[in-house]
Amino acid sequence: MSLFSAQEIARQAATLVLAMAAAVTPAPDQTISAWAEGRINIPGETGTTREGELSWDGFEYLIEPLDRLHPDDPARTVTFVGSAQIAKTTVGVIATLYYSTVIARPWGVALPSGDEALKYNRTKWQPLVDATPELRRKIRAVTSRDEQGSTNTYKRFPGGYGQFFGTTSAKPLQMVTFCLVVKEETPNWSLSVGDRGDPHKQIEVRQLQWELAGAKTFHNSTPGLVRRSEEGTGEATGCPVTADFLAGGQRRLYLPCPHCAHLPGGVLIRLDREAMLGVEKGETPHFCCPSCGGVIEHRHKRGMVAACRPDRQPANGVRGGWIPCFPSEDPTNPAPGSFIPAAEYEAWRARPLEGRQPSYHAWQVVSDAVDWAYIAKQIQDADDEEAKIALHQQIFGEAYEVTVQQADVDKLLERRDNRLTKGVVPSGYEIVTVAVDLNGDWAQWTAYAWGPEAEHVMVDKGRIDGGPSEPQIWAELAELERRRWPHEDGGFVTTEVQGVDSGYGTYHVYAFCSSHAKSKALDGAKGWGLTPLRRSTGKPQKLEGPEGRVVTCRTWRVGTWDLKRTLMNEAIPLSLEGEKGARAPRRPHWPGWIERDFFEELTGEALVSVQDSKTGVVKDEAWVRVRRRNEELDLWVYNKALAASLGIGVPGAEPDWLELARRRQAQQAGLEALWERPPSAGARSGSAPPATANTAPASPDVEAAKRKWSF
Ligand SMILES: [Zn+2]
16 A cells, blocks of 8 residues: 555645746746836946936837846847947846846856956946845845855845856856856857866756746857858858857848838838948948938937837837848748838748747947947948957957958968978078977977078977876977987987977976976967067976975966967968078978968967957957967967077077088088087187077177077
8 A cells, every 4th residue: 555645646746836836936027128117227337328217218129139038938048149339238237137136036147257257247237236226125235244145246135146157167157057147248258167168058057957947048249250160161150149149030120211111112221231331432421221212321320229119109100120030941931131111020020930049130330329420430440450350349240250361271281392301401490499289188299490580491290199197298208309300411400499388287397397408398478578488587486296296497488479470470471472482581481291280270360359348449459269279379489489589580699500500510521519529719619509609709789689589
């Protein structure tokens, strides 16, 4: 006999289901936008152009994406991609306030870093709470004494919590679940949360518990860079918000023509950036109605956007709004053109979505905060690559496609020189540098041979399997350090200096470099204006390793940014210029045996400017990876830094190339190795290492140049 009858079990199960249903507060019918308007106060400290009670006037296009985050809306993921200054961040802020105070469900706002999470709270979120008594009553205050209070990144409210977090650390993602997640500025996210992998997947796991009870994701960003997939399928990849936008319904705004929309045959038009006129000629920027020919200027915008309010009768009776524009393979479900008859608005909005989630794109042309004259000026001023990237991202709200570099790879492949032999130093080059990059379970090295005025040849490269704690790498690097490279004109050139990146496996790198005279532990530094290679100041680095052994090592800072720019703007263009194999200062030469992946890695980064999403002002620049791998780029940079530290390519500090060649030939002729002989007063050669040997006493200029560039 069982303990409970079947009916009893059924009754208990039903009670449990009811209890769970009751645990989730049902949402009121009122939309989120209607709840927020006139209720939430926006103080001036948020940098708003519209201080005071929240109103959607001028920003009517935000209403639909926001209301899709209401629990009654079937949307699971809402994506908004757009330019700066269109107030799209407001959507996530209002939605999280609604989840905090109206329906009490847990939420999270994910940002690129912990600092940005703090800043989001400080500048966008907390000021609204502080300025709105109703919110202040419900969301616990930030107090240092009270454990039940909120903190700057963790908000408590009756029935739930909210969290702002950076996607660089896995810690904030432990032990929490989220019903609503707002993803902000995803193109700047790191590729992995610590060592746990894709942050988007980590976040999804935190939402699993809410999937049946209405989990929502709002993905909101200015776009990043995209590249065409290397497999040649033509698919744009690399920007998460662009990917989500393309996977969705791709809604765009259709606005009533101010001249003809209310007349028979009148139209709604899309203000595409390509359709903006008068930009180049310096005329007043405008659009031209494709139906009536009427000129549409900045002053018409407010009225056109106002027609997008779903809950109000528009002034002239014609409504505008979002229409899905995704291209369909179904011929009976075509995408709308750039303008549609005003009478067909509802029909286009009801277009079958083929299972796509709502996604939205808007650019500055519709924003109440931006003048069209400003947009025109930005377009006129964008004359170099960096400005164009910024224009696409910040003004047009579109991902910028990096295509230049892909083309470069094909051109570089054509420049390979079959006369160069793997592992052999060609005629005219006398110094070999080696740089090493450590990865998780393998190391990669590349050797360059250098000649006068920093002309250089890539002579060899290799891969060593094993992690930094295994002896294999270090045995091979010791051998590389001792290696004698055969010279085309006879004799050998020994490795002059070897640089090992200390960013990974640091302890082992220090241990190796501190006991190998020709090896330097390198430390790549960001920022402009740094010397190529500089010995760290102050005391040597100390590190305690496994078994408590302490290593002490001098590290060498590499100014990577300027060197990357030298590679992209000078070295690569030089190698593409003129005749193949022709000698020229600073020119790199590529042997015939290297393959496409070498050049893919060499061109694996691009310089982008990071702008303040509110003001559009450039606040930062950064080198970003635009391809899967970038090791050869780093290895060129390290080799170039090592070469510069030897005076190679440094005016006034160049090594004595003739002397170096003479010594190699003397050695080849079987004479004693001159640099091992004690210095004598009459000898022109001294006891200095070959790379820095100068036949004449160094002038003050030379010494100054050397100090500037290396030691
Ligand atoms: Zn018209």
